[in-house]
Amino acid sequence: MQKIVAVDLFCGVGGLTNGLAKAGIDVRVGVDIDPACKYPYTANNSAKFVQKSVADLGPEDLSFGTSGLKLLAGCAPCQPFSTYQQKADSSDRRWNLLNHFERLAEATKPDLITMENVPNLAKQKVFHRFVKKLKDEGFQVSHEIVDCSD
Numbered sequence: 001m002q003k004i005v006a007v008d009l010f011c012g013v014g015g016l017t018n019g020l021a022k023a024g025i026d027v028r029v030g031v032d033i034d035p036a037c038k039y040p041y042t043a044n045n046s047a048k049f050v051q052k053s054v055a056d057l058g059p060e061d062l063s064f065g066t067s068g069l070k071l072l073a074g075c076a077p078c079q080p081f082s083t084y085q086q087k088a089d090s091s092d093r094r095w096n097l098l099n100h101f102e103r104l105a106e107a108t109k110p111d112l113i114t115m116e117n118v119p120n121l122a123k124q125k126v127f128h129r130f131v132k133k134l135k136d137e138g139f140q141v142s143h144e145i146v147d148c149s150d
Helices: 015-022 035-044 093-108 119-123 125-136
Strands: 004-009 026-032 048-051 069-074 112-115
Touching (some): 004 015, 004 093, 015 026, 015 069, 026 035, 069 093, 119 125
Parallel strands (some): 004 026, 026 048, 069 112
């Protein structure tokens, strides 16, 4: 089995990174704009923490290394798409962060991409554009709503 190396965008305190590591994936970098995430992220994960907005991130900031399958992971902020956050709309700066995720996917050409978000995202044009661009880049895309309480 080939080794998988990953970069975790919108990593927060590192829950996804931690789960990926427990699954045997070598997460090299976690990226988040929130400085409060650095301590818990680095205390619980061996990956490097980069405090930066994904909007300002370039492919040179993502260290996949030279061996193994490359996985680009991310949980773009869900607040603009959440039914809980009734007031957010496309004027919210976080609305277009998914476009930056796609931009970095196009620039880094990972072998695998995974993301998680709220069910309402699948109803938005920004998500359909994201899926179309990934397909245009040659990715096989599947998505579904998973009820985690089950």
